[in-house]
Amino acid sequence: MSDDYLARIGTTIKDARHRAGLSQSDLAARLETSQSAVTRIEAGGQNLTLDSLARISEALDTELVALTRTKATGAVHLKVEGGRQLSGAIDVKTSKNAAVALLCASLLNKGTTTLRNLARIEEVNRILEVLDSIGVRTRWLPDSSDLEIIPPARFDLEGMDEEAARRTRSVIMFLGPLLHEFTDFRLPYAGGCDLGTRTVEPHMTSLTHFGLDVQATQGWYEAQVDPKDGADRAIILTERGDTVTENALMAAARHPGRTTIRNASPNYMVQDLCFFLEKLGVTVEGIGSTTLVVSGVRDIDVDVEYSPSEDPIEAMSLIAAAVVTESEITIRRCPIEFLEIELATLAGMGMKYAMTDEYKAHNGRTRLVDITTRTGPLRAPIDKIHPMPFPGLNIDNLPFFALIAACAHGTTTIHDWVYDNRAIYLTELNKVGGKVTLLDPHRVLVEGPSRWRTNEVTCPPALRPGVVVLLAMLAAPGTSYLRNVYVIHRGYEDLAERLNALGASVQPYRDIG
Numbered sequence: 001m002s003d004d005y006l007a008r009i010g011t012t013i014k015d016a017r018h019r020a021g022l023s024q025s026d027l028a029a030r031l032e033t034s035q036s037a038v039t040r041i042e043a044g045g046q047n048l049t050l051d052s053l054a055r056i057s058e059a060l061d062t063e064l065v066a067l068t069r070t071k072a073t074g075a076v077h078l079k080v081e082g083g084r085q086l087s088g089a090i091d092v093k094t095s096k097n098a099a100v101a102l103l104c105a106s107l108l109n110k111g112t113t114t115l116r117n118l119a120r121i122e123e124v125n126r127i128l129e130v131l132d133s134i135g136v137r138t139r140w141l142p143d144s145s146d147l148e149i150i151p152p153a154r155f156d157l158e159g160m161d162e163e164a165a166r167r168t169r170s171v172i173m174f175l176g177p178l179l180h181e182f183t184d185f186r187l188p189y190a191g192g193c194d195l196g197t198r199t200v201e202p203h204m205t206s207l208t209h210f211g212l213d214v215q216a217t218q219g220w221y222e223a224q225v226d227p228k229d230g231a232d233r234a235i236i237l238t239e240r241g242d243t244v245t246e247n248a249l250m251a252a253a254r255h256p257g258r259t260t261i262r263n264a265s266p267n268y269m270v271q272d273l274c275f276f277l278e279k280l281g282v283t284v285e286g287i288g289s290t291t292l293v294v295s296g297v298r299d300i301d302v303d304v305e306y307s308p309s310e311d312p313i314e315a316m317s318l319i320a321a322a323v324v325t326e327s328e329i330t331i332r333r334c335p336i337e338f339l340e341i342e343l344a345t346l347a348g349m350g351m352k353y354a355m356t357d358e359y360k361a362h363n364g365r366t367r368l369v370d371i372t373t374r375t376g377p378l379r380a381p382i383d384k385i386h387p388m389p390f391p392g393l394n395i396d397n398l399p400f401f402a403l404i405a406a407c408a409h410g411t412t413t414i415h416d417w418v419y420d421n422r423a424i425y426l427t428e429l430n431k432v433g434g435k436v437t438l439l440d441p442h443r444v445l446v447e448g449p450s451r452w453r454t455n456e457v458t459c460p461p462a463l464r465p466g467v468v469v470l471l472a473m474l475a476a477p478g479t480s481y482l483r484n485v486y487v488i489h490r491g492y493e494d495l496a497e498r499l500n501a502l503g504a505s506v507q508p509y510r511d512i513g
C-alpha cells in the first residue's frame with residue numbers, strides 16, 4: 001500500500017475511534033495489541049491486511065473495510081435539496097470557542113477534568129489529538145458528549161502531533177498553561193480558517209508579564225520562561241481579543257499573586273473559562289466586564305466537572321436559517337446576553353420573533369431563552385452593520401447578516417473591519433443568486449431580496465462564510481452541492497442531520513473512485 005493510502009486509512013481509523021469515544025489504549029485493549037501499535041496504525045506507519053482492517057472495523061463498530069473500498073477517507077461534501085420550509089424545534093449546542101479554551105485550561109489541572117456536553121466537532125478533535133499526543137488521557141464517557149481528561153505526570157511535548165496542532169489556531173492557548181510547567185518549550189505556528197493575517201503579538205506581549213519570551217522561527221514558536229515572583233501585576237491588553245484574554249487568564253490562574261487584566265474581552269467563551277477557573281479554586285473578579293482581577297493558585301489538583309454554555313454563533317446561524325427559508329422554528333437554549341444586539345438589529349430590519357422567559361444553562365450562570373422566529377418581509381437597515389468586541393454585534397455573526405440582508409428589501413453595507421480576508425467570501429453568495437458587491441477588502445454591499453438558485457460551489461475556506469452559503473442553498477429550489485465542508489465541521493456538530501430534523505434535506509457524501 002502507498003504511504004499516502006496508509007496515512008488516509010490511519011486518519012479514518014483515528015476519526016472513527018474519536019467518534020466511538022475510545023482512547024488509543026481502549027482500542028489497543030480491544031485489538032489485544034499495544035497502544036504504540038495503534039499510534040503507528042493511525043500515523044499510517046503500519047501495513048494493514050484486510051483481515052486486520054476487519055478486526056479494527058469490528059472493534060470500532062464501523063464499516064472501515066467498506067469505506068476503504070470507496071476511498072471514503074477524502075473530503076466530505078454536502079448535497080442540498082433546497083426550497084423546503086423548516087419547522088419544529090432545535091437545541092443549540094455548546095460552543096466551539098468555549099470548548100477549545102476549556103480543553104487548553106484543563107492543562108492547568110493535575111486532577112481529572114470532566115467537561116460535560118462538549119461540542120463534538122472537528123476543532124475539538126484536533127485539540128484532542130494534540131492532547132493525546134502529549135500524554136493526556138482523554139475519553140468520551142459512554143453514551144454522552146462528556147469528556148474526561150486525565151493529565152500525565154509530565155507532558156511529552158516532544159511527541160506533539162504537529163499536523164493536528166497546525167490545523168487549529170487554538171493551540172496558541174497552550175502558552176498560558178505551559179509556561180508554568182516548562183522553562184523551555186516550543187509550539188507549532190497556529191493555523192485555522194483562512195481569514196488573512198491574524199496577529200499573535202498581543203498574546204506574546206501579555207505573557208511577558210509572566211516571564212515568557214517567544215521567538216518565532218521557521219514555523220515554530222520557541223518559548224523561554226524566566227519565572228517571575230508572586231508579586232501583583234497589571235496587564236493592559238492592546239486588543240480586546242478573546243483568546244488573548246483567555247491566555248492571560250490561564251497564565252494568571254497559576255500565578256500566586258493578583259493579576260489585573262485590563263481591556264479584557266467579556267465575551268461568552270471568556271466567561272465560560274472564568275467560571276471554570278473558579279471551579280479550579282482560582283478567584284476571578286469582574287467576570288463579564290473588561291477588567292478581570294485574578295488571584296491565582298500555584299498548584300491546581302482537583303477533580304472538577306464543568307458544562308460550557310450554548311453557542312451564540314450557532315443560535316445566530318439557526319436564526320439565519322429560519323430567515324432565508326422563510327420558516328417559523330423554535331431555537332431552544334439561546335444564550336441571550338450574547339445575542340441582544342443581533343436581535344435588536346434584526347428587529348430594526350422588521351423581523352418578528354417570540355421569546356420565552358430566561359432560564360439557566362447547565363453551568364448555572366449563563367442566561368438562556370428559546371426564540372421562535374416569525375416570517376414576514378424584512379427591510380435593509382438604515383445604517384451599515386459592523387461588529388464590535390463584546391458587548392457588540394459578534395464578529396462571527398457578521399456573515400449571517402450578509403445572508404439576512406440578501407433576503408431583505410433594499411441595500412445594506414456590511415463592514416467587516418476585523419478580518420482582512422473574510423468579506424470577500426461573502427461574494428460566494430452570488431453563485432447561488434445573491435447580489436453582493438465587494439467595495440474593498442473589508443466592506444460589501446448587499447442588494448436584496450435575492451432569488452436563490454442552485455449551483456455547485458466549493459466551500460470557502462472559512463467557517464461562517466461556508467455556513468452562509470449552505471443556508472442559502474437551503475432556500476434555493478432544486479439540488480445544490482457544497483464541496484469540501486471540513487471548515488463547517490470544525491465548528492458545527494451534526495449540522496446536516498439537525499437541519500434535516502427540521503425538514504431540510506442535506507446529505508453528506510464523498511467522491512468515489
Ligand SMILES: CC(=O)N[C@H]1[C@@H](OP(=O)(O)OP(=O)(O)OC[C@H]2O[C@@H](n3ccc(=O)[nH]c3=O)[C@H](O)[C@@H]2O)O[C@H](CO)[C@@H](O)[C@@H]1O
Pocket residue numbers: 096097098100169170197198199238239240241242243244269389395396418419
Ligand atoms: C477560538 C476562539 O475563541 N476564536 C474566536 C476568537 O479568536 P481570537 O481571539 O484568536 O481572535 P483574534 O485575536 O485573531 O482577533 C480577530 C481579529 O480581530 C482583531 N482585533 C480583535 C480585537 C480587538 O480589540 N481589536 C482587533 O483589531 C485582531 O487583530 C484580529 O485580526 O475571537 C475572534 C474575534 O471575536 C473570533 O472570530 C473567533 O471565533
Ligand SMILES: C=C(OP(=O)(O)O)C(=O)O
Pocket residue numbers: 169192193195396463464491
Ligand atoms: C473565526 C472563527 O474561529 P477560529 O478562531 O477558530 O478560527 C469562527 O469561529 O468563525
